[in-house]
Amino acid sequence: MTWTPDRIDELTRLWNTGHSASMIGKKLGVSKNAVVGKAHRLNLPARPSPIRKDARPAPRRRPAALPTPVVPDEPEGSVAAFEAPKPTRLAERRSGQSCQWPIGDPSDKSFHFCDDPALPGKPYCSKHCASAYIKKDRDRDRGESRVA
Template sequence: MSWTDERISELTRLWEQGLSASEIGKTLGVSKNAVVGKAHRLNLPARPSPIKRGGSTKPRTTKPMIKTPDRIGKMECRPATPVAAQTHSHEPRVARPALKKRSVVKSANSACLWPIGDPGENDFHFCGEPAVSGKPYCQEHCARAYITKTRDESKAA
């Protein structure tokens, strides 16, 4: 639909008569929103809103939805039930002799880079055992770092 000069003058005339946008739209065969948009682009004077504002001047008070007791009794606390620690490795750990401490700078590309200790402490170091080919860790630390799901676990997930 195009807005011809004749349709624009009709819109302006009906607007000045005070007809609503939907009434003007029915007369012109367009939607209410088309009338409002064109009136805005033509800078036609705004009209008072048909929605009544104001109403009651006294403030509204809300009532509480649920009455709460003034005092809530102390709940009895029970100690938590202990949970068995989960181990990720199914193979028993083998005790190894003490390793020579290595820093990451001194570690060769083929040395295990598993961190041992707290990085903020002076005794922090890396494992240093020979690393598995293509991995940053030795065999023991690869077993701890790369956990594979069993068939039963993957079905449950």
């Protein structure tokens, strides 16, 4: 296919009236990409992008970090001055000794962990292990029913 002066004039006229590249291509018997390429070589005005820049989703915000608890100073002679503060964050807890089941909303001041003795090799106490770990039923996994 060659671009004759008549076809170039028709392309320019249709382009300037706002026809789409695919519609111009159908009228001239060429592909949309051929129309776009020729319009570019002829330095015809660029079309606005159909993608709107303001339609992008808002960036995700990171959740706020939990505040570090402030322990008030105790008088030197008091009993509380010699007691270690109870850990409030999971990273500060010694794993394997007490239940690490979170209770409450982490952003609330009343948030805490269970602290019951943990089962050996598990991060939770027996009560919370029953909630956290569910045994699979072999017959159910194979699609068989238990009705006799």
